[in-house]
Amino acid sequence: MLKLEGVVIRNGAFAVTADFEVADGAKVAVIGPSGAGKTTLIEGIAGFLAVERGRILWDGRDITAEPPGRRPVAMLFQDGNLFPHLTVAQNVGLGIRPDLKLDADQRARVARAIARVGLAGLEVRKPAELSGGQQSRAALARVLVQGRPLVLLDEPFAALGPALKAEMLDLVAGLVAETGATLMMVSHDPGDARRIADQVVLVAEGRAHPPQETTALLDAPPPVLQDYLGTA
């Protein structure tokens, strides 16, 4: 279980506060106006931004001071999720061992993950030789082999068209359902939230609100969310 205890995450002159828990296996969409601190929140949990006050706990263990790679977190960024000079298999393999010294079992795991996301046969391709959707699939294969219990997505599919994005979200939902991982994904599209998230964290005016049930929140939005959605 992820627990944010009176957390203040600073990003330059800007800060986000959060004080809530996310249940194991929950699928949480993080939505809110742009500039309100969605990415700041996610990067704080991932360990890229310093936590100024409070603690971040995973299953009761304080991970506030852990470096990003040692947290129980697999993360995809808005872009640049693959190394362009490495093959798909190498990019995925980095999720198992950062020194890429894989044994036969681990290589088989990489191959299975690549097949699971629908890229079988493309293992030796480099990212430039893949379509945008295929690149996203490769990055998701790495998330799969990482096997981390908390998956953070900072709008990695924003550049894809609507149909492709929906396809990726369904793939993500399938993957976290299989692994039982907790999912937190930044989105500026309430449709994304309705599609795969059962809870929503609303980030507005420098505060991340506790998760609420998706349909309930979106059907009866509070004023700040109404402003954002344009339904006022």
Added chain:
Amino acid sequence: MARRAEPVGAAVGIGAAAVVAALILGALLAVFLRAEAGAGLGPADWAAVRFTVLQAALSAGVSVTLAVPVARALARRRFPGRRWLIALMGAPFILPVIVAVLGLLTVFGRGGWVSHLLGWAGLPPLQIYGLHGVVLAHVFFNLPLAVRLILQGWQEIPAERFRLAAQLGAGPREVRRLLEYPMLARVAPGALAVIFAICLTSFAVALTLGGGPKATTVELAIYQAFRFDFDLGRAAMLSVIQIVLTCAAALVAVRAARRDSPGGGLDRPIRRWDATGRGARVWDTGLIGLAALFLLLPLAAVVLRGAAGVVDLPGVVWLAALISVLVAAISTGLLLVLALPMAAAVAVGRRAGMEIAGLLGLAASPLVIGTGLFIVINPVADPFALALPVTALVNAVMALPFALRILVPRAVQVVERYGRLGASLDLRGWNFARIVLLPRMRAQIGFAAGLGAALSMGDLGVIALFADPEHATLPLQIYRLMGSYRMEAAAGAALLLLALSMGAFWALDRGGRWHAEA
């Protein structure tokens, strides 16, 4: 509080910078301690100081004066081969000095091509040795540099300004006053200062074309005190003078030189509406042709003259070539071992220390460092036995500022772009360097290694100080052949050196870019 995890450590880079700083400062300290302050400066020493400053000032002045119209012609004309010509202007940087000197002798020497032409017209042949020969060689090397620096100034005038000037009906004179003079006032002082600083430390040119009491630079005087009189105290004293000169010039150059971004977009011709008259076109074409001839003729001379000599080169030349390749290989390896960790350290935010180490390399001249190292090594080992390792080391340190300028921007970019992804995968330290940083810097590493190898291959500096009769690098061997008037063999060896330097640069630069992803 979560640490802002850095993908690579700065410790190795800081260590490398410390080694460089210790080497240079140690050599300088040795020189200061050994210098015989009481002896003071003799008239010959003052003459050397005066000549050094005079030739550097003349070289800078002539180079920049000639470069202005050539750069203007290149900026406002478009013609096939323009790109190629501008690329060629970068070549003198890695051209071995001794090769250029041989080429210049063949064209402008007493028995050279121009003297032949003068002879037909009943005029006396040219005299190349002395002040004007030294300045000629420096202009050959630095005119292209000045053209590139000033051309960059021209290219940085926004195209909209020219369009606006054309719309206002401005002719060539108005365009000059409105756009070009202000640009030159901004760019030219930097170019002057940089070339002045480069020419202050001139050794190989002064060694081959200068000499004698009237045409000795301080660097050359150090060499003479060292080799001929074996007067270490005087060599150290002269080194102190050289340090004062170069530090002063380097300070001025760093102040005056604008932030220069080498290469970027120089091949983009600007659409212009002035200077379309027939006279301006002929003038520009003539200037570009003359500049190209001035650069290409000496090189053509080396090739033509060397082709005859290269078929039966003496065995010592092949041995020297082997030694040069070896020294260049070791020097390039050392260069990368020093520069890459330093670039990585800058990329994770340790800029200050690296820049100081880089600047030290600019402020120190090879012969001063050589003298200092000799003083340090002499009590514990035979310096002449260490001639080749010392040459490789000094060459690497001298190439370091240039290598850093190539490597640092890319390292910063890679860490900026992939540092977070690496951190999220726990890809740190050596793993990040091995799997991400070095592969992504391949093109820049190849370019820096190519420059380092070519510079080391062609260097005629420290080796002249340390070499014994049995061991010579190829440039030194060419100098010895010239000294014994074996000009055919010297020309053949020069062609070989030219091929080796350019070949090393081409192979390494090309190897870095081979199958590299953007």
